[in-house]
Amino acid sequence: MLQLVMNISVGCMKGLCSRGAFISRLILKKKKKKVCARVMRAEMKNGTQVMANENGNPGKVSISKFSHLLASQDRDFLLSPTGSQVKVCDLEGKVVGLLFAANWYPPCRGFTQVLVGIYEELKSSVPQFEIVYVSSDEDLDAFNSFYGSMPWLAIPFSDLETKKSLSRKYDVEGIPCLILLQPDEGKEDDATVRDGVELIYRYGVQAYPFSHERLLQLRQEDRVKLENQTLVNLLGNQHRDYVLSHSHTGLKQVPVASLVGKTIGLYFSAEWCVPCAKFTPKLISVYEKIKQELAAKGEEDFEVVLISSDRDQASFDSYYSTMPWLSLPFGDPEIKNLVRHFNVQGIPWLVIIGPDGKTITIHGRSLINLYQENAYPFTNAKVEELEKQLEEEAKALPTLVFHEGHRHDLNLVSDGNGGGPFICCVCDEQGSSWAYQCLQCGYEVHPKCVRAVDRHNNNVLVENFTQSTTPGKGL
Ligand SMILES: [Zn+2]
Ligand SMILES: [Zn+2]
16 A cells, blocks of 8 residues: 555656645545554553654653654564664664655655765764665565665565554655654654755755754755855855856856856756756757847846756766856856755756846746746846736637647636646646646646647647747747
8 A cells, every 4th residue: 555655646746636645645544543553552462661652742752762663563673784683772862764765766766866975974973863764665676676775774675564654654645755753852743854855955964963953043044145145155165266168278267256247047957967958959049049139239247157967077068068158167066055055956947146146036947938038137027027918918819729739628727727837748848827738637738839720630720829929929
């Protein structure tokens, strides 16, 4: 059943359905009571003292806190990467992360890779930290192969019951999920941090010891950083006050100070990233059009800076050579800080910084997709103006179309009437506001990507009708 619950939840994480999470939560809640009773009965039978029930008895948590969670009636140990067994009671006094993941889901593999780095860095300085893998792998071979990449402990694959009850206890709705437990006495549930995945991505080792106090402190620091944000402290540091640019003789240095007062796009991207390969040419074309329009007015107030997450210098060099704009040096330490500062959750990602050095939007990619060069200078006022224009243009669109690539009718929807952020099934890019949506199966496309056909003979009626009615703009 765990497998099933995870599968449903993963669908939800991809935005495929919102009902699955609800259903899986229902299943978890219904069975919770029974498990509590069973665990407690088993403990009494074993003659162990029941100190904390599953809901965390406030006021008294015993030294066997982790035993209640991680051991079973006939197992008091966890697996370790060396193959030896580690007693559950050895965890007492430590901050423990429960990693719910499975090898069959790529985001789990990606997160595990990041977590291994954080774990090794932490273990070298803090002995009071441990991670326990709670697997949703489909079989023992899959478990063995995935666990083989992890340097921490694990619940044996065969112990379905413990894995299920942990998943229920912490309402695990999707994977990867990292639950962080504090060793403190008396406030088990209050102190539990459930958004470990986000915290690891955002703060890395800095998030340790994952207490609410530490997290408050980090969020406070974030606020201060945002308030004091300037282009110079974003892009430069005490060792480097320049970014790179192409020149006839290779790369040259451009002082960060010379960019102050301009609108700057920070483009997070990498050569290995498939969606980036689609978005980069689009951004180049938009960049060149904006630069041309500005040059015609005698201005040069716009720049883009590549923030690369390429894996080696050679890929960076080859990728950057295709781009007409500036770049941070490959592997620069500021890259990590910028990823955290702007909460970059996936690439391609485009942040727009205004002439005052403050963030205008972290959703530059959607604005480019929706409005191309017309989005410049990306301000709220400009976006509102474009939205109104879009609204007007949408009035001219048919409310129902039959699209060449789909077997059901598609309805015109907008933010207010059934629409919302989506991924276009034709061009794979993000969209928001107006869309053509299939009410039967959720298929959704940009109005500009629709190819309306006659339902009966499949003749293309109008090729790309929005662009033909509003040349150069389009929805
Ligand atoms: Zn599209
Ligand atoms: Zn459909």
